Amino acid sequence: DTGVSQDPRHKITKRGQNVTFRCDPISEHNRLYWYRQTLGQGPEFLTYFQNEAQLEKSRLLSDRFSAERPKGSFSTLEIQRTEQGDSAMYLCASSRGLAGAGEQYFGPGTRLTVT
Amino acid sequence: GDSVTQMEGPVTLSEEAFLTINCTYTATGYPSLFWYVQYPGEGLQLLLKATKADDKGSNKGFEATYRKETTSFHLEKGSVQVSDSAVYFCALINSGGSNYKLTFGKGTLLTVNP
Numbered sequence: 001d002t003g004v005s006q007d008p009r010h011k012i013t014k015r016g017q018n019v020t021f022r023c024d025p026i027s028e029h030n031r032l033y034w035y036r037q038t039l040g041q042g043p044e045f046l047t048y049f050q051n052e053a054q055l056e057k058s059r060l061l062s063d064r065f066s067a068e069r070p071k072g073s074f075s076t077l078e079i080q081r082t083e084q085g086d087s088a089m090y091l092c093a094s095s096r097g098l099a100g101a102g103e104q105y106f107g108p109g110t111r112l113t114v115t
Numbered sequence: 116g117d118s119v120t121q122m123e124g125p126v127t128l129s130e131e132a133f134l135t136i137n138c139t140y141t142a143t144g145y146p147s148l149f150w151y152v153q154y155p156g157e158g159l160q161l162l163l164k165a166t167k168a169d170d171k172g173s174n175k176g177f178e179a180t181y182r183k184e185t186t187s188f189h190l191e192k193g194s195v196q197v198s199d200s201a202v203y204f205c206a207l208i209n210s211g212g213s214n215y216k217l218t219f220g221k222g223t224l225l226t227v228n229p
Contacts, residue, residue: 033216033217040221041221041222042119042206042219042221043159043204043219044219045216045217045218048215056215058216091158091159093159102147102164102206102208102217105161106151106159106160108158109158
């Protein structure tokens with residue numbers, strides 16, 4: 001169990017640019033989640049995958065955001081035409097199936113700064 | 116929708132003091148309740164959980180009891196240590212609804228001084 005990893009850890013980009021983040025979950029976990037956390041707030045749910053299927057997207061996830069999980073392994077989160085309001089910590093988590101849904105293992109996060 | 120409210124921080128205590136961090140929730144159905152902790156420079160970690168009313172979750176000297184009548188899940192520790200300094204998040208997952216996403220409170224920063 002090597003834990004959930006995320007790459008990059010920090011990203012600074014200019015408004016209007018596209019960015020992509022990667023998450024590698026714990027290998028035997030079939031559920032993968034993305035959350036966003038802003039300063040002074042708890043994480044907010046963005047989207048979730050069961051294996052390769054994206055089963056739910058939050059209303060927070062505008063059309064500029066897209067997430068994939070090809071082959072049910074790693075996942076990517078892309079933000080197109082970034083805006084300053086996208087600046088946040090993006091967290092990835094994974095868990096075993098339904099019974100362990102609340103026991104989510106979080107990665108260290110990717111901190112995005114849009115200038 | 117589901118929501119979690121936890122006491123505003125920051126909380127500053129001396130070593131060996133008693134800790135309580137209040138958490139209340141609003142949810143339909145039968146939520147499971149969690150406390151997650153974020154140590155400086157680290158990712159969120161599950162601290163303890165309770166899945167039904169009157170359950171007590173415990174770990175590392177921390178305890179919390181699921182109180183359905185008061186919709187609360189307060190975190191307690193009898194004697195805090197400097198190493199407990201962290202941000203603590205109360206959270207729920209709603210088995211009756213969206214049984215995949217955690218709904219978090221805003222977090223409470225705890226600082227323990229020697």
